Amino acid sequence: MYLALYRKWRPQTFSDVRGQDHITAVLKSQAAGGRISHAYLFCGSRGTGKTTTAKILAKAANCLDLQDGDPCNRCESCRAIDAGSTPDVLEIDAASNNSVENIRDLREEVVYPPSMLKKRVYIIDEVHMLSTSAFNALLKTLEEPPAHVIFILATTELHAIPATILSRCLRFEFTRISDEVIRERLVMVAKEEAIELTDEAAALLARLADGALRDALSLLESCAAAAGSGPLDAAAVRRQLGVSDDGSAAALLGALLKKDLPAALRTVDELHRQSKNIQVFIEDVLELLRYLLIRKSAPAQPDEAPPLSVPKEALEKLRVLCEQATVGELMRCAAAFEDVQGRIGRYASNRRTLLSLTVIRLCDPRLANDVSALEARITELERRVASLAAAPVQSAPMQASAQAPEPAVQTPEAVPAPPPAPQPPPQPEVKAALFSRSAELLEALQGHKNLYSFLSLSRIVEQGDALKVYTDYLGKNIMSTDGAKKLIADAAAAVTGRRFTVEITEKAPEQEHPSLIYELQEAAEHESQIT
Numbered sequence: 001m002y003l004a005l006y007r008k009w010r011p012q013t014f015s016d017v018r019g020q021d022h023i024t025a026v027l028k029s030q031a032a033g034g035r036i037s038h039a040y041l042f043c044g045s046r047g048t049g050k051t052t053t054a055k056i057l058a059k060a061a062n063c064l065d066l067q068d069g070d071p072c073n074r075c076e077s078c079r080a081i082d083a084g085s086t087p088d089v090l091e092i093d094a095a096s097n098n099s100v101e102n103i104r105d106l107r108e109e110v111v112y113p114p115s116m117l118k119k120r121v122y123i124i125d126e127v128h129m130l131s132t133s134a135f136n137a138l139l140k141t142l143e144e145p146p147a148h149v150i151f152i153l154a155t156t157e158l159h160a161i162p163a164t165i166l167s168r169c170l171r172f173e174f175t176r177i178s179d180e181v182i183r184e185r186l187v188m189v190a191k192e193e194a195i196e197l198t199d200e201a202a203a204l205l206a207r208l209a210d211g212a213l214r215d216a217l218s219l220l221e222s223c224a225a226a227a228g229s230g231p232l233d234a235a236a237v238r239r240q241l242g243v244s245d246d247g248s249a250a251a252l253l254g255a256l257l258k259k260d261l262p263a264a265l266r267t268v269d270e271l272h273r274q275s276k277n278i279q280v281f282i283e284d285v286l287e288l289l290r291y292l293l294i295r296k297s298a299p300a301q302p303d304e305a306p307p308l309s310v311p312k313e314a315l316e317k318l319r320v321l322c323e324q325a326t327v328g329e330l331m332r333c334a335a336a337f338e339d340v341q342g343r344i345g346r347y348a349s350n351r352r353t354l355l356s357l358t359v360i361r362l363c364d365p366r367l368a369n370d371v372s373a374l375e376a377r378i379t380e381l382e383r384r385v386a387s388l389a390a391a392p393v394q395s396a397p398m399q400a401s402a403q404a405p406e407p408a409v410q411t412p413e414a415v416p417a418p419p420p421a422p423q424p425p426p427q428p429e430v431k432a433a434l435f436s437r438s439a440e441l442l443e444a445l446q447g448h449k450n451l452y453s454f455l456s457l458s459r460i461v462e463q464g465d466a467l468k469v470y471t472d473y474l475g476k477n478i479m480s481t482d483g484a485k486k487l488i489a490d491a492a493a494a495v496t497g498r499r500f501t502v503e504i505t506e507k508a509p510e511q512e513h514p515s516l517i518y519e520l521q522e523a524a525e526h527e528s529q530i531t
């Protein structure tokens with residue numbers, strides 16, 4: 001019979017459970033001493049071993065030949081529980097049996113002694129899904145449990161469990177399993193299953209499993225099936241699971257440190273085009289930043305292992321760039337990516353836009369108003385002052401532009417006032433131009449999910465006092481309401497200090513409709529050609 005890897009390698013004894021020693025040690029000693037409690041609550045994130053441990057506990061409570069607290073897995077009781085052939089161990093999924101009737105049935109049933117085992121064990125998974133009345137019914141049973149019954153409740157959402165239930169259960173919190181423990185288990189299982197798994201691939205799978213051993217084994221299985229007979233290396237894992245190609249995190253970071261917006265946006269675009277996992281990509285970037293920061297802040301430290309996602313050549317280039325960057329700049333990048341990581345979880349539909357906006361802000365510190373952005377601007381100014389001080393002065397103060405920083409050494413005499421800025425020639429007509437503060441406008445509207453989505457895909461043009469939004473049919477419907485227009489006008493006023501009238505226009509479908517990101521990219525390219 002075919003068994004999924006995670007089922008086949010499911011631990012059979014407390015000693016076999018990985019990464020939860022603080023729990024299994026207690027349960028084992030309770031079982032050995034015959035002190036198993038009437039009600040347990042196992043909480044913790046998915047894939048951390050809650051139901052596996054519950055099954056082992058059910059066996060330990062009934063085993064006829066207990067081995068120092070661990071079930072023997074050979075006796076009649078153990079085998080019946082493993083085969084699922086005894087009516088005395090019941091696994092109930094509260095997600096599908098959440099009504100009060102289900103729990104009432106259970107209450108009527110618990111009074112009868114078990115039919116073949118010593119104890120009747122109820123394992124109620126996802127117990128937080130029970131309705132309030134079902135919880136109340138369960139509570140009555142937990143208040144006076146018959147001696148032959150054990151309840152094991154499992155949940156991922158501890159906060160959703162009523163306090164009255166909590167107070168009647170022995171609670172155990174399952175922690176996320178460390179990458180290292182998962183990696184070791186993967187290597188062991190791969191060896192037993194004759195899967196040729198490279199160390200790098202094992203480490204990558206462990207990281208992708210995000211603390212859930214069950215997920216790690218499922219990932220291993222699907223990758224091994226796709227890889228066929230060849231060795232399973234990191235490249236194959238990345239291909240199979242849609243994780244970004246080697247080096248794209250380094251490419252993005254390199255572009256950001258050089259303030260090369262078009263290149264940075266191209267990287268984001270490429271990720272999107274290849275449908276890569278943006279969340280894993282952001283983790284790659286953060287891991288890389290962490291590595292660079294450690295190297296930069298503590299160069300004397302013994303060499304930290306470089307991140308797996310970066311090929312050696314890319315890392316070398318990045319180290320050179322990193323020499324020119326300040327710790328503050330790297331910290332600012334890290335903070336921005338951490339921020340977008342949190343937001344991407346909440347607004348799944350805008351991943352690419354959110355990442356693009358982060359990239360735009362990081363390339364142009366003027367677009368952010370927080371303290372770290374201010375620091376970035378000061379760093380940039382200091383750099384310019386330093387280069388000015390180093391370069392010979394070519395022009396007299398009279399001719400210096402009003403924006404040039406003041407010379408470091410000043411004469412006591414008053415510096416003559418700069419000449420007034422030349423008056424712009426009168427405009428024959430108000431010209432339309434791309435609205436230059438779209439990114440800030442979008443940021444101000446982030447709380448309005450629909451509006452934000454459609455606006456981010458629109459072309460925004462400024463003409464005199466009018467703000468013209470060119471969008472598609474759906475966008476026009478969403479944004480043409482008075483309320484939506486007022487929101488946009490208010491946000492634009494907050495950003496620019498000017499009052500605009502907002503016009504929403506639908507572009508004919510056959511017309512080219514470039515998104516804001518492309519517009520900004522074009523604008524940046526245009527600007528870099530001028531300067």
Ligand SMILES: [Zn+2]
Pocket residue numbers: 062063064065066071072073074075076077078079
């Ligand atoms: Zn046994």
